[in-house]
Amino acid sequence: MGAGGRASGKPAKKQGATRGTGGKVRRSLEGRGATPPAEARHWYKDKARAERLAREERGGATTRRPAVRPRKSEDAPEYIGGRNPVVEALRAGVPASALYVGQRLDNDDRVKEAIKIAADKGIALLEASREKLDRLCDGAIHQGLALQVPAYEYHHPNDLIGYAQDAAETPLIVALDSVTDPRNLGAIARSATAFGAHGLLIPSRRSAGVSAGAWKTSAGTLATLPVARASNLTQTLQGYRESGLFIIGLDGTSTQDISTTSLATDPLVIVVGSEGKGLSRLVRESCDQTVRIPMSTATESLNAGVAAGIALYEISRLRRQ
Structure with a gap:
């Protein structure tokens, strides 16, 4: 109404229910769960790599925790690697169960003797890749020969x-x-x-x-x-x-x-x-x-x-x- 009691030109606002927020305010106040660890965030690998490169540029040594190797069971077989040790073990009558021979191996006198003794004793002859021989001998020098020996039976x-x-x-x-x-x-x-x-x-x-x-x-x-x-x-x-x-x-x-x-x-x-x-x-x-x-x-x-x-x-x- 105007000062003299006449209606103004603007229509009066309609009173009634107002439109809600659809829960946005309530959801915005709710937590988003536990804070993820640093290694789970998208920037972590890039940051770790940058820090490692920076240490290397400064001449700092990077320390790496050695991998934990599984403990070998006492019942697991052992492997003798190397041409001379294998031949000596076969000559001495070491109780072997298999002789692994590398692929494309130069057959010198020791290799020939090892194969002959193993064949005469009924020991299985198996061909193996270099990678398998490395794995059987735990990375030790094998020269293409590895002798499998059963687990030792101790005396009283x-x-x-x-x-x-x-x-x-x-x-x-x-x-x-x-x-x-x-x-x-x-x-x-x-x-x-x-x-x-x-x-x-x-x-x-x-x-x-x-x-x-x-x-x-x-x-x-x-x-x-x-x-x-x-x-x-x-x-x-x-x-x-x-x-x-x-x-x-x-x-x-x-x-x-x-x-x-x-x-x-x-x-x-x-x-x-x-x-x-x-x-x-x-x-x-x-x-x-x-x-x-x-x-x-x-x-x-x-x-x-x-x-x-x-x-x-x-x-x-x-x-x-």
Whole structure:
């Protein structure tokens, strides 16, 4: 209405229901769920790549977490790679189940001999690509030959004493304390065979086992030398003592030379410790005697394989006297 009560020219607004927002306001107030992690966003790969390139330009080293390899089952077969190791294993009668031969392989005398021995023994001959041989041998050098060896069947610790008694010989056993390198195990097996030991004793944990690396270094002697495994090395050594065997531990800190031991001609167990830490405390306390290998340089140390070989030679020499 105008000031004088007359109607204005504009029509009055119609009163009534107003049009709603269709839920837009309500939806805009609702959450959108959990915030996605950075790696799930579209820009993450580009940003990570840019940061890596920047570090490389500055000379910074990029650290990459090593891939975790699945642990091999103890029941899984082992593979010996390399022409000389395969031939030596076949000559020594290693219980093999298959011989893998590379495609388009140069047949030298070692390859021919390996194929002939495998055929004579009824071992399966299988052709394999280079990629498969690399996979079977875990990337180690195979030279086109790989020998499949079934999982090793360990002996009972008491069996080693029985083998010496069956041979009417004075028992000589080599025990390994925390020797984790299979090449050392193979080298010790070779020396043990050469100097008349009746077997090896290894703990079931924190120790190298009879693997392809051990077979390869032993040059086939593991086919004739029994290896026993103890769930508790200290308790097994105590059991040996109760059976009449003496325990000698190789210890570089000992004041007695191995050449002066009075136990060489008795039933004997020689314990070899790891190269870095030597004998563990409990194993050292289980020994009747600790001896050292005399060397001209006190700071010099021998690895487990060399030390075992020297000790076995010395015991063999004393027994012959």
